[in-house]
Amino acid sequence: MKGKINEYGNLEFLRKGIFKQQLCPFNGDGEFSCGDWCSLFGEPVISKWMGSPSPDSENPDWNLRICQNRVLYFDEFTDERKSK
16 A cells, blocks of 8 residues: 655555545544544554565565554555644
């Protein structure tokens, strides 16, 4: 799966060649995106779940912990947020 955190801190998945913003499943009216504004949204980390030999490998695997202790796994992930 391919994903990213856009420049506004919102989570997006690649679906049929287009990055689509994901909505918060706990916001009844669907106005909020899943993103780093939420205290349950973790930081992306390099994972070895697919046998990645090291964090420095050319194709690292990523995971992102979100609400209800769910973990999303990505083979490609980009964090577009700017550090301050």
